[in-house]
Amino acid sequence: MDTTNIIEYSLEEIKSGSRAEFAKLIDAHSHQIYRLALKMLNNPQDAEDVLQNTFLKAFQNINRFEGRSKISTWLYRIATNEALMIIRKQRPEVNISEETEEDNNDINSPRQFIDWCCLPESEMVSSESKIELDNAIQRLSDALRIVFILRDIEGLSIQETSKVLNLTETAVKTRLLRARLNLREQLSAYYSDRLMAGEMNNDRT
């Protein structure tokens, strides 16, 4: 899912110091960076700090960007590092770039086997459900959450995600599967309850 706003800008002109072109680059990519930071940190003030620091560093270092990756991948990398710095200030033990034993362990088998796909769309995207979606993603570990955000919300490829996080593609795939299965378990528990509540209401009428 590439959600880049269709705003054209010239990298050449930005590198030559054009502030007008840099302003266009901001409007093309700022929503991606803000969204990543909000989902990662769950705090609008911290997300705004990440947004500002990311574009400040991008502006200062644009001449070091060699164009071997997409510029969005480069911006995501800066933003991820900024977000992790904020997390480490709160919890110094966090290190998502280190491959841990957890990456090699077996994947937990699914436990929830209720099919809630038949719930009406309105039920699945209600404001209460959206809060549950946000809560569920916040319950993931930082290492799993960032992989899910980059791959499934921002739509980066496995290869791009591994470049942003400085991880092997195998580690990204393992963490992605863990994150997806964990969220599925959490949403299954939540939507199964909604399903049963709906059935009980139908029985009464």
Add this chain to the structure above:
Amino acid sequence: MTEHDNCQNMLTYLSDFVDGELNQELCLQLETHLSDCPDCSIVVDTLKKTIYLYQNNSKSLEQVPDDVRERLFRCLNLAEYIKPN
């Protein structure tokens, strides 16, 4: 191979399968297992739905709020480019 082994095996390829990136042979093996295993079928369907719901939910954040954008431009000394985007 027991049925449990097949279910565990399915987990290994689950992400590639839902992303449509599994090779034809493994895809066929997995689809054959799914046709015999209602539990794994539910796991695949609800996993796809889980990813869809997150992607759908993120569409509400396609733009930075105006006040956040304005502060960003000011902090970068780009105030003259704050015009309606």
